[in-house]
Amino acid sequence: MNVHDSEKMSGILKAEGYAEAANTEDADLIIFNTCSIRQKAEQKFRSELGRIKLLKSKNPLLKIAVAGCIAQQRGRDILKRNPHVDYVFGPQNIHKLSAMLTTNAMVCIEDNPEIQHTDLPAERKENLKAWISIMYGCNNFCSYCIVPYTRGRERSRPSQNIYEEIHELADKGFKEVTLLGQNVNSYNSDTNFPGLLRKIEAIKGVERIRFVTSHPRDLSDELISCIKELPKICEHIHLPLQSGSGRILKLMNRGYTYEDYIEKVRKLKESIPSIAITTDIITGFPSETDNDHSITIKALRSIEFDGIFAFKFSSRQGTKAAEMDGEGGRMAEKITSQRLSEILGLQDDITLRKNEALKGTLQEVLVEGASKTDKGKITGRTRTNKIVNFEGNESVIGRLVNVEIRMAMRHSLEGRLTSQSQ
Numbered sequence: 001m002n003v004h005d006s007e008k009m010s011g012i013l014k015a016e017g018y019a020e021a022a023n024t025e026d027a028d029l030i031i032f033n034t035c036s037i038r039q040k041a042e043q044k045f046r047s048e049l050g051r052i053k054l055l056k057s058k059n060p061l062l063k064i065a066v067a068g069c070i071a072q073q074r075g076r077d078i079l080k081r082n083p084h085v086d087y088v089f090g091p092q093n094i095h096k097l098s099a100m101l102t103t104n105a106m107v108c109i110e111d112n113p114e115i116q117h118t119d120l121p122a123e124r125k126e127n128l129k130a131w132i133s134i135m136y137g138c139n140n141f142c143s144y145c146i147v148p149y150t151r152g153r154e155r156s157r158p159s160q161n162i163y164e165e166i167h168e169l170a171d172k173g174f175k176e177v178t179l180l181g182q183n184v185n186s187y188n189s190d191t192n193f194p195g196l197l198r199k200i201e202a203i204k205g206v207e208r209i210r211f212v213t214s215h216p217r218d219l220s221d222e223l224i225s226c227i228k229e230l231p232k233i234c235e236h237i238h239l240p241l242q243s244g245s246g247r248i249l250k251l252m253n254r255g256y257t258y259e260d261y262i263e264k265v266r267k268l269k270e271s272i273p274s275i276a277i278t279t280d281i282i283t284g285f286p287s288e289t290d291n292d293h294s295i296t297i298k299a300l301r302s303i304e305f306d307g308i309f310a311f312k313f314s315s316r317q318g319t320k321a322a323e324m325d326g327e328g329g330r331m332a333e334k335i336t337s338q339r340l341s342e343i344l345g346l347q348d349d350i351t352l353r354k355n356e357a358l359k360g361t362l363q364e365v366l367v368e369g370a371s372k373t374d375k376g377k378i379t380g381r382t383r384t385n386k387i388v389n390f391e392g393n394e395s396v397i398g399r400l401v402n403v404e405i406r407m408a409m410r411h412s413l414e415g416r417l418t419s420q421s422q
């Protein structure tokens with residue numbers, strides 16, 4: 001979501017006549033688009049902000065802006081403590097960027113209840129795959145999460161705006177769109193999420209549709225039927241579980257039990273046997289016991305996700321879980337680290353096993369370009385979002401091709417180009 005927000009900032013700046021600097025030292029404007037989901041991201045930002053200070057003495061014209069969720073939360077404080085910062089604006093105020101640059105200093109962190117109507121011209125670096133915002137904010141208030149406080153209440157963008165943006169992208173040759181929202185399956189404007197998907201399916205030129213993130217509670221049978229029926233929707237769903245323990249899920253305020261979750265997974269696998277399911281796991285949530293952790297391990301073994309993102313719990317000031325943390329629920333760092341490496345080690349084996357099961361199969365791949373990791377090869381992704389490297393010439397870049405999988409690694413597959421499907 002932040003990557004796409006940065007594309008919107010670039011779009012605004014380009015329209016104002018700005019061009020991207022070759023490196024930080026040459027820039028007259030530096031924008032930090034920050035993330036506050038976990039402490040680590042905040043720390044990175046703070047050290048970068050300190051480092052950049054010197055540049056201001058070298059270039060008196062240089063303006064520095066802090067954007068994103070840290071700006072939203074700590075805007076005034078950042079400005080007060082860092083005299084080298086000129087502007088601060090939150091994720092709901094990106095549209096004010098050009099007006100802001102005409103001033104000497106400004107803080108824009110108020111809520112924007114109409115954000116869904118602010119169409120911003122994104123400047124995309126890629127020309128094949130595009131992110132599209134379909135909704136903003138979140139109403140879920142998972143107890144550990146800062147997003148509802150920084151991005152505000154959930155608002156869905158009118159479907160017509162979304163179609164227009166995708167039509168334009170299709171005309172420019174984009175082949176794949178990824179619909180973005182904190183909880184895409186609760187999208188609700190003049191239509192619901194399945195309704196939106198059906199209309200996007202009909203847009204000529206778009207070959208693949210993806211979406212992130214789906215909330216397990218709101219994953220409806222209607223959506224499962226849509227994934228099954230609509231040929232352009234890719235067979236991949238990111239469905240964050242967070243924990244296998246019902247007790248922890250309740251403390252997290254996730255709104256589903258483990259049993260609810262596996263029932264949805266069962267339905268998904270039954271309707272769409274080839275579907276890849278990925279997830280997010282938080283370990284070391286306040287008061288998480290060895291037993292809670294082993295239940296999560298059991299869940300990972302039993303569900304066999306195609307991939308996971310696993311994080312150590314990070315206490316975010318202002319959230320409910322930060323209070324639980326303060327009340328003595330804090331887990332020792334050593335235990336959290338051990339749990340995280342057990343989770344990651346187990347998942348590595350599962351991911352490899354799942355990838356190996358694809359050997360000998362034919363996969364549709366959208367060819368993206370030269371492989372970064374495998375010199376001389378080209379690369380793309382399967383419908384299930386797995387990276388495939390294979391030999392082929394550049395004429396197939398941008399096309400859908402069939403690749404036979406020959407080798408499986410943890411993070412990628414290797415294959416042989418068979419025939420072009422388009």
Ligand code: SAH
Nearest residue numbers: 144145182213240280281282311312313314
């Ligand atoms: N809206 C999406 C996810 C947004 S944040 C959803 O609900 O699935 C992405 C992931 O970051 C979350 O799924 C969660 O696993 C993780 N996360 C969020 N807040 C966190 C925190 N305080 N500590 C550790 N991980 C966190």
Ligand code: SF4
Nearest residue numbers: 138140141142145147
């Ligand atoms: Fe955060 Fe939960 Fe909303 Fe996702 S659904 S953004 S984890 S509050």
